Amino acid sequence: MKVAVIGASGYVGAELIALLNAHDQISVEHLVVSEHSSSAGMSFSELHPKYLGLCDLPIVPFTNSWLQQAAPQLDAVFFATPHEFSADWAHAFIELGVKVFDLSGGFRLKQESDYPEYYGFEHQHLDTLASAVYGLAEWQHQDIAQASIVAVPGCYPTASLLALKPITANQLHVKGSLIVVNGISGVSGAGRKALLATSFNEVSLTPYNILQHRHQPEISQEAGAQVIFNPHLAPYKRGLLATVTLQLKTGVSSEQIDQAFIQAYQDAPLVRLSASWPKIDNVAYTPFADIHWQFDSDKHVLVISCAIDNLLKGAAAQAVQCANISLGLASHYSLVTPIKGGAI
Numbered sequence: 001m002k003v004a005v006i007g008a009s010g011y012v013g014a015e016l017i018a019l020l021n022a023h024d025q026i027s028v029e030h031l032v033v034s035e036h037s038s039s040a041g042m043s044f045s046e047l048h049p050k051y052l053g054l055c056d057l058p059i060v061p062f063t064n065s066w067l068q069q070a071a072p073q074l075d076a077v078f079f080a081t082p083h084e085f086s087a088d089w090a091h092a093f094i095e096l097g098v099k100v101f102d103l104s105g106g107f108r109l110k111q112e113s114d115y116p117e118y119y120g121f122e123h124q125h126l127d128t129l130a131s132a133v134y135g136l137a138e139w140q141h142q143d144i145a146q147a148s149i150v151a152v153p154g155c156y157p158t159a160s161l162l163a164l165k166p167i168t169a170n171q172l173h174v175k176g177s178l179i180v181v182n183g184i185s186g187v188s189g190a191g192r193k194a195l196l197a198t199s200f201n202e203v204s205l206t207p208y209n210i211l212q213h214r215h216q217p218e219i220s221q222e223a224g225a226q227v228i229f230n231p232h233l234a235p236y237k238r239g240l241l242a243t244v245t246l247q248l249k250t251g252v253s254s255e256q257i258d259q260a261f262i263q264a265y266q267d268a269p270l271v272r273l274s275a276s277w278p279k280i281d282n283v284a285y286t287p288f289a290d291i292h293w294q295f296d297s298d299k300h301v302l303v304i305s306c307a308i309d310n311l312l313k314g315a316a317a318q319a320v321q322c323a324n325i326s327l328g329l330a331s332h333y334s335l336v337t338p339i340k341g342g343a344i
């Protein structure tokens with residue numbers, strides 16, 4: 001599969017390029033940034049010296065003439081760009097027969113009116129939006145395999161939905177009851193550009209965008225149940241934890257809950273059902289999602305927690321899972337490598 005990555009200078013783009021570069025069935029042909037980017041003209045390893053000798057490809061600006069020249073030779077393109085950019089340009093690749101994996105939110109929401117409300121722009125390509133398939137790899141395998149455009153889920157929705165879906169898909173919860181998702185993300189979730197609110201000295205654990213975050217409609221849409229989503233920003237670099245609280249139907253047993261999780265993830269090596277509450281340190285810099293839950297059978301209350309690396313399972317590794325699925329490979333192909341660093 002010959003691919004290009006647009007958004008190569010960003011945090012997600014860099015993780016994605018590193019994963020694609022190590023994949024023996026995928027060849028990275030072009031690294032692309034915005035037309036007037038300060039990174040255009042540099043090599044990838046100049047921008048991220050960690051990759052010196054591993055990936056020294058040049059970074060080129062996105063222009064219409066690049067699109068006309070380069071895109072027809074590609075099998076797929078990955079967008080790790082702002083939402084509105086992929087929303088505007090994905091169709092141009094699809095028309096040339098190039099598969100699109102969009103890591104932004106440009107194609108995740110089915111209801112077009114959610115775009116002005118939650119993303120601040122009117123979606124201009126409603127046919128493409130309608131054809132986009134949501135790419136939560138463990139749940140949408142069949143659809144991803146056939147899609148010409150995959151909307152790779154957001155980081156909070158990935159952790160929240162991996163926790164929620166075994167319950168909502170099996171209808172073990174009380175319909176219409178309150179479902180609360182508390183999410184905590186490290187600062188890399190906000191991207192690479194300098195902003196006062198995400199600079200090191202300014203960040204202190206705090207809720208933000210309460211009752212208005214764009215991941216609320218995304219989680220609700222894919223869970224098939226309305227949720228309240230409370231995002232929090234925390235002063236560390238990588239990793240995200242989502243803790244979900246919900247009310248189960250009278251009569252649902254602990255065994256039924258265990259079975260729902262085992263059934264959902266027994267053939268999903270990147271999702272680990274752990275014996276204790278998940279920790280960011282166990283998943284940061286890995287493609288894994290760790291899940292644990294506790295049930296109060298008297299109050300019928302279930303609490304589920306899921307930890308991921310926001311840049312990997314929450315973005316780049318999940319995009320590679322989607323590409324693997326469309327190549328007919330196991331979704332974790334090339335992603336599970338020995339964990340570096342020992343026990344701490």
Ligand SMILES: NC(=O)C1=CN([C@@H]2O[C@H](COP(=O)(O)OP(=O)(O)OC[C@H]3O[C@@H](n4cnc5c(N)ncnc54)[C@H](OP(=O)(O)O)[C@@H]3O)[C@@H](O)[C@H]2O)C=CC1
Nearest residue numbers: 007009010011012033034037080081104189191192310315
């Ligand atoms: N960070 C995270 O944890 C996650 C992020 N995402 C999503 O992935 C996408 C990338 O996020 P992230 O890497 O964090 O963001 P960054 O801000 O770190 O990177 C954004 C990238 O997009 C490029 N870009 C900006 N404007 C344009 C444009 N007009 N045309 C083409 N390229 C452009 C930037 O390059 P340059 O400015 O040099 O042109 C840069 O390479 C976003 O949509 C984000 O919402 C999804 C899941 C998790």
Ligand SMILES: CC(=O)N[C@@H](CCC(=O)OP(=O)(O)O)C(=O)O
Nearest residue numbers: 103104105154155156185189190
């Ligand atoms: C800490 C932080 O700022 N996180 C980002 C979410 C990053 C993410 O998942 O992204 P997309 O839905 O944008 O793809 C936010 O809350 O906007």
